[in-house]
Amino acid sequence: MSKFDLNRLLRPNIKSLKPYSSARTEFKGQANILLDANESPYNEPYNRYPDPFQSKLKARLSELKSIPSENLFVGNGSDEIIDLLIRAFCIPGKDKILTFTPSYTMYITSAEINDVEVVELPLTSDFNLPLDEITRLSSDPSVKIIFICSPNNPVGNLVPRSEIEKICQSFQGLVVLDEAYADFSSEGSLTSLIGKYPNLCLIQTLSKAYGMAGLRLGVGYASEELIGVLNKIKPPYNVSQATQDLVLERLKNAELVEQQIRQLLTQREILFKFLQESSLFARVFPSQANFILVQTKYFRELYDYLCERGVVVRIRDIQPLLNQGLRFTVGSSEENVVLMKHITEFQTLKT
Numbered sequence: 001m002s003k004f005d006l007n008r009l010l011r012p013n014i015k016s017l018k019p020y021s022s023a024r025t026e027f028k029g030q031a032n033i034l035l036d037a038n039e040s041p042y043n044e045p046y047n048r049y050p051d052p053f054q055s056k057l058k059a060r061l062s063e064l065k066s067i068p069s070e071n072l073f074v075g076n077g078s079d080e081i082i083d084l085l086i087r088a089f090c091i092p093g094k095d096k097i098l099t100f101t102p103s104y105t106m107y108i109t110s111a112e113i114n115d116v117e118v119v120e121l122p123l124t125s126d127f128n129l130p131l132d133e134i135t136r137l138s139s140d141p142s143v144k145i146i147f148i149c150s151p152n153n154p155v156g157n158l159v160p161r162s163e164i165e166k167i168c169q170s171f172q173g174l175v176v177l178d179e180a181y182a183d184f185s186s187e188g189s190l191t192s193l194i195g196k197y198p199n200l201c202l203i204q205t206l207s208k209a210y211g212m213a214g215l216r217l218g219v220g221y222a223s224e225e226l227i228g229v230l231n232k233i234k235p236p237y238n239v240s241q242a243t244q245d246l247v248l249e250r251l252k253n254a255e256l257v258e259q260q261i262r263q264l265l266t267q268r269e270i271l272f273k274f275l276q277e278s279s280l281f282a283r284v285f286p287s288q289a290n291f292i293l294v295q296t297k298y299f300r301e302l303y304d305y306l307c308e309r310g311v312v313v314r315i316r317d318i319q320p321l322l323n324q325g326l327r328f329t330v331g332s333s334e335e336n337v338v339l340m341k342h343i344t345e346f347q348t349l350k351t
């Protein structure tokens with residue numbers, strides 16, 4: 001079992017940091033007149049700074065995800081959480097993160113902004129984690145964080161739970177599992193592992209299955225100790241009052257969200273079958289997420305053809321592992337019909 005010591009892993013300046021203390025943190029009580037934060041008395045309720053620790057929102061998320069509030073962090077999108085984790089643990093110019101290709105590239109961008117070196121390992125030819133190489137790098141003390149995405153963007157496949165556990169056991173640093181698409185997967189989330197592995201941090205987002213990309217809300221799940229570190233270094237008011245209110249409103253009706261997810265899963269099935277039956281695609285990847293990746297020699301032509309008809313998809317031509325890739329987000333049934341109609345017309349031109 002890992003000899004994980006959070007304090008030893010932290011950057012020394014973060015360990016000794018005395019956090020900024022905001023007006024809303026210092027005063028805890030009921031008051032009729034708030035003259036402590038230089039706010040305006042006009043334009044209620046948005047004249048007031050939001051709750052810096054988002055307690056109502058976390059209480060609801062805690063109930064929904066069956067995990068104590070103390071193990072939750074919310075950020076301005078999960079991209080903020082990725083950045084905070086790198087800043088907490090990686091000394092610029094010295095430490096490294098480990099990530100994989102093809103995968104979500106924000107880990108790399110965030111590390112590079114922070115002048116943190118990236119070790120980028122290719123996935124195996126069947127797009128699984130290169131476990132032996134991970135083991136080899138596990139004892140390098142300069143590798144502070146491993147970023148794993150499951151279901152993986154842009155491929156759509158899952159990392160088995162047993163592999164995540166094995167990595168948590170052998171790696172001396174922090175294991176970050178990005179579950180942005182877990183709501184679409186047959187396996188669901190691995191939140192139940194949070195109590196078991198102190199070096200595991202899960203991140204989820206309300207941008208995909210929950211339909212709130214415009215509000216910016218990411219959720220982190222980790223030990224109380226790690227959540228404490230994130231709370232200490234985050235911008236005091238990182239989640240706006242409008243976001244807190246609107247997310248809470250949406251989360252009142254969890255049944256509606258679940259119904260929408262089921263509709264997207266039905267559409268994924270329809271789109272997958274259609275793509276598989278088309279002669280245009282050399283490969284169509286089974287997906288546990290709300291997108292489907294294909295490979296086709298026509299990737300650029302088809303991309304342009306769809307763009308000219310007002311349908312935007314994403315080219316994922318990531319050398320050397322994933323050449324000629326196109327990624328289709330699963331939309332509504334109406335959107336899907338239009339997409340499939342254009343692809344059929346394109347196919348007629350080609351054959």
Ligand SMILES: *Cc1c(COP(=O)(O)O)cnc(C)c1O
Pocket residue numbers: 076077078079080104149153178180204205206207208213216217218
């Ligand atoms: C879309 C996506 C995110 C972005 O999350 P935000 O909460 O919108 O910042 C994070 N991780 C992966 C793998 C994604 O595909």
